[in-house]
Structures are given as structure tokens and as C-alpha cells.
Amino acid sequence: MNLILLFDDDFTHEPGTARLTGRRLRHVREVHRAEVGDTLTVGRLNGSLGAGTVLSLTKDAMELAVALDAPPPPPLPLTLILALPRPKVLNRVIIAATSMGVKRLVLLNAVRVEKSFWQSPRLAEENLLAQRVLGLEQAKDTRLPEILLKKRFKPFVEDELPAMARGTEQLAAHPYDAVPCPVRAKGPVTLAVGPEGGFIPYEMEKLKEAGFQAVSMGERILRVESAIPALLSRLYPL
Amino acid sequence: MNLILLFDDDFTHEPGTARLTGRRLRHVREVHRAEVGDTLTVGRLNGSLGAGTVLSLTKDAMELAVALDAPPPPPLPLTLILALPRPKVLNRVIIAATSMGVKRLVLLNAVRVEKSFWQSPRLAEENLLAQRVLGLEQAKDTRLPEILLKKRFKPFVEDELPAMARGTEQLAAHPYDAVPCPVRAKGPVTLAVGPEGGFIPYEMEKLKEAGFQAVSMGERILRVESAIPALLSRLYPL
Numbered sequence: 001m002n003l004i005l006l007f008d009d010d011f012t013h014e015p016g017t018a019r020l021t022g023r024r025l026r027h028v029r030e031v032h033r034a035e036v037g038d039t040l041t042v043g044r045l046n047g048s049l050g051a052g053t054v055l056s057l058t059k060d061a062m063e064l065a066v067a068l069d070a071p072p073p074p075p076l077p078l079t080l081i082l083a084l085p086r087p088k089v090l091n092r093v094i095i096a097a098t099s100m101g102v103k104r105l106v107l108l109n110a111v112r113v114e115k116s117f118w119q120s121p122r123l124a125e126e127n128l129l130a131q132r133v134l135g136l137e138q139a140k141d142t143r144l145p146e147i148l149l150k151k152r153f154k155p156f157v158e159d160e161l162p163a164m165a166r167g168t169e170q171l172a173a174h175p176y177d178a179v180p181c182p183v184r185a186k187g188p189v190t191l192a193v194g195p196e197g198g199f200i201p202y203e204m205e206k207l208k209e210a211g212f213q214a215v216s217m218g219e220r221i222l223r224v225e226s227a228i229p230a231l232l233s234r235l236y237p238l
Numbered sequence: 239m240n241l242i243l244l245f246d247d248d249f250t251h252e253p254g255t256a257r258l259t260g261r262r263l264r265h266v267r268e269v270h271r272a273e274v275g276d277t278l279t280v281g282r283l284n285g286s287l288g289a290g291t292v293l294s295l296t297k298d299a300m301e302l303a304v305a306l307d308a309p310p311p312p313p314l315p316l317t318l319i320l321a322l323p324r325p326k327v328l329n330r331v332i333i334a335a336t337s338m339g340v341k342r343l344v345l346l347n348a349v350r351v352e353k354s355f356w357q358s359p360r361l362a363e364e365n366l367l368a369q370r371v372l373g374l375e376q377a378k379d380t381r382l383p384e385i386l387l388k389k390r391f392k393p394f395v396e397d398e399l400p401a402m403a404r405g406t407e408q409l410a411a412h413p414y415d416a417v418p419c420p421v422r423a424k425g426p427v428t429l430a431v432g433p434e435g436g437f438i439p440y441e442m443e444k445l446k447e448a449g450f451q452a453v454s455m456g457e458r459i460l461r462v463e464s465a466i467p468a469l470l471s472r473l474y475p476l
Binding site: 221 | 240311330333334337338339376377378379418419421422455456457458459460461463464465466467468469470471472475476
């Protein structure tokens with residue numbers, strides 16, 4: 001937690017004062033080991049970054065005097081279209097993409113996505129929010145990414161994706177019939193990443209019809225949680 | 239498992255024949271769902287890649303006719319000096335680094351490495367080997383990376399690191415007083431990555447005395463399991 005993310009509900013009637021309990025309180029007490037008078041890095045959800053000075057701190061609650069004055073880091077101009085990963089990996093992938101600045105993540109069905117993955121409790125709105133918050137706190141960001149769940153591949157790729165990807169470079173990470181993945185994207189990108197085992201030929205055909213180019217990162221096949229940071233870092237070396 | 243890694247002990251007295259049991263057998267039966275006559279991608283530890291044709295397959299063992307004829311992918315010319323991560327993350331980081339082609343990984347102590355991490359059973363030789371094998375199988379590689387455990391920061395950095403890093407570009411991922419991390423390394427690199435919370439100033443001083451330059455990936459702070467693929471992909475975009 002490199003930043004404490006504050007929600008509207010955290011602010012009290014006292015102007016510029018926030019009151020925290022629960023997970024963030026425990027973290028400040030046990031990891032930061034903060035005391036009254038200490039200053040912590042804070043940010044307001046979808047707002048600015050700044051400093052929170054500890055006004056009071058007990059095991060039940062903490063009050064902060066909050067001054068917000070700096071913009072969050074710029075977002076990555078990239079939409080990530082990701083075949084739904086297995087539940088064990090999902091949280092980590094959401095944190096990784098969020099921490100790198102992705103602001104729109106589409107979790108898409110594909111033939112090699114096991115049907116059971118869509119039943120995972122990790123897809124509950126509450127968990128999807130919690131993981132994005134962890135990613136924002138990690139990267140000292142405040143802007144919550146959007147997550148869209150698309151359980152039907154064909155209608156999404158045919159009917160929604162072309163408008164969503166309009167004006168962007170459209171790349172599908174797929175090592176066959178591919179060109180090398182660009183180093184430094186020229187502008188906004190829509191990046192599609194397949195499931196373990198990859199998109200099937202029909203799915204690649206549909207993506208190509210929608211304007212995607214297959215791109216490769218080399219002969220090594222990476223796990224999705226490594227492939228995503230590797231791809232984003234290559235497209236947008238800051 | 240994009241490749242089945244074969245060890246010397248797997249080969250039978252029959253030339254070109256290997257016999258597998260255990261984890262690899264289960265994977266071939268349950269995930270690949272292979273049958274007699276099918277061909278699987280195989281590689282010999284520290285040797286060549288090739289094909290294994292299933293000669294027999296029962297629930298107890300599988301025999302393969304093995305033909306090895308292709309070199310493994312080129313290694314990444316990078317030594318990774320990594321502050322020992324928390325046990326929960328260690329396996330994933332070893333798999334990530336191995337799958338990206340790192341051939342020497344030094345796990346180093348630092349002030350912000352909790353002492354208990356060094357007691358983790360995950361540091362047992364058996365587990366370190368198992369994770370590297372998973373990384374090689376993931377990336378279709380055969381060359382086992384070396385892992386060195388260095389529990390004393392100062393003697394390692396003062397006495398061993400200069401010789402180890404000689405002739406390489408020496409970079410420490412550290413966002414303060416840093417230059418931007420190069421995009422495309424000019425040649426071999428020795429890359430130091432600190433613990434959660436970073437190297438302390440004394441440690442950075444020691445690394446600088448040993449020839450390291452602090453480099454930054456931008457204002458976002460990434461978890462180590464994302465930072466490593468992001469750094470490697472930026473230094474060596476294939």
C-alpha cells in the first residue's frame with residue numbers, strides 16, 4: 001500500500017478530514033506503524049493525490065487531515081481485452097494491469113476458457129473492486145479502471161469491439177502468423193491476449209476481421225501474469 | 239507445460255527412449271489427453287528440443303521415442319540480483335525470471351527483507367529446482383538457470399558482485415536519484431531489484447560504489463512479480 005485510497009464515504013462533516021477503519025487502519029498501524037502527527041501518502045478515488053496527517057489513531061479508527069494537490073499519474077492509453085484467466089490468476093492480473101495504468105479491461109470468453117471460470121466468486125463486483133483498489137494503492141494512482149465482462153465472444157468481437165477499438169492500434173498477442181510486437185506504440189492501443197493455449201484459429205480470424213494484427217513477443221511462451229507487464233512495458237516504455 | 243522436460247534419469251537402456259511417471263505423466267494424460275502415437279514437444283535438461291512420440295501410455299507410466307534436433311531459445315544475457323521476496327511470491331518470481339530466459343538469479347539479503355523469509359521451506363533446493371523446471375516448461379527452454387543464495391549483503395556486494403558484474407551494464411531498479419531505465423540494453427546487464435519498500439540509502443550507496451546506476455521505470459511502483467517482466471521486456475525487446 002504505497003498510497004491510501006480514500007473514498008467519498010471516508011470524509012467526515014469536518015472539511016478535509018477523513019476517518020478510516022478496517023483494512024487500511026490495520027495496514028497503517030501494523031506496516032507503516034504510523035503515529036499521531038505522521039504524514040501518509042493518500043489519494044481520493046478518481047481524484048487527486050496528496051498528504052494525510054494523522055490526527056488521531058486508535059485500534060478502532062484513525063482520523064486524517066487531508067490535503068490533496070497533485071494529479072494522479074497519467075493513464076496508459078490502452079484497452080486490454082483478456083480471455084478470462086483461471087480464478088487463481090485473476091486477482092493478480094487485475095492488480096498488475098491496474099498498477100501499470102490500464103483503465104479499461106474487458107474479460108472475454110474464448111473456447112479455451114473453461115466454463116467453470118465464469119462461476120468463480122472472484123468475478124463478484126465486490127472482489128473486482130477490491131483488486132483494482134489494491135492495484136491503485138500499489139501504483140499510487142486514483143483513477144479506477146473499468147472492468148467489462150463479456151461472456152459471448154462472437155457478439156462482442158463483431159458488434160462491440162470495432163467501435164471500442166476505433167482509432168487505436170489493434171494488436172493480438174498470438175505467436176503464429178505474427179509480426180514482432182511493436183516497441184513503443186505510436187498512440188492508443190487495443191491489445192487482445194488469449195487464454196492458456198491461445199485463441200483458436202476461428203477466434204483469430206474473427207479478431208483479424210475486426211482489424212487486429214497478430215503480434216509476437218518471441219519464441220518463449222509466458223504466463224499471462226508475466227506476459228501482460230512484458231507487453232505493456234514494451235508498448236509504453238515510460 | 240508447453241514442453242516436457244526430460245532428465246538424464248528418464249532415459250532407458252533403449253536408445254532414444256524415455257519413461258515418465260508422476261507429475262509429467264498426469265499432465266500428459268489429463269491436460270494433453272495424449273494417446274499412443276501422438277507427438278509431444280520435449281527437451282532434454284541443458285540439451286536440445288525435439289519431439290517425443292508416445293509408444294505406450296498407462297496410468298503408471300508412459301514411454302516416449304525421443305528425437306532431439308533443435309537448440310533451445312537463446313538465454314537472456316542478464317544476471318538478476320533480487321532482494322529475497324516474501325515466500326508467497328518467491329515461486330512466481332522464479333518461474334517468471336526463468337521463463338523469460340534469465341540464467342543466473344542471486345537472491346540477496348537486504349535490510350527490508352524480513353529475516354523469517356530466509357527460513358522459508360521454499361528455499362529448499364528441491365523447491366528451487368521444481369520452480370525453475372516449471373519456468374523452463376512454460377517457455378520451451380532447457381537450460382537450467384543457476385540460483386545463488388546470498389544471506390549477507392555487504393560481503394556479497396563488496397567482494398563478489400564486482401567480479402560477477404564485470405563487463406556488464408550495471409543497473410539498480412530504484413526510483414530515486416535515477417535516470418530512466420534504458421530501452422534496449424546495449425549488451426549484457428546485471429540488474430539489481432530491491433525488496434518491498436526498496437533498498438535503504440546505505441544499500442544504494444554500496445551498489446553505486448560497486449558500479450551500479452539507479453534507474454527508474456516511471457512514477458508507478460510495481461509489485462516485484464510485475465516489475466521483473468516489465469524491466470526485462472524493456473531491456474530486451476526481442
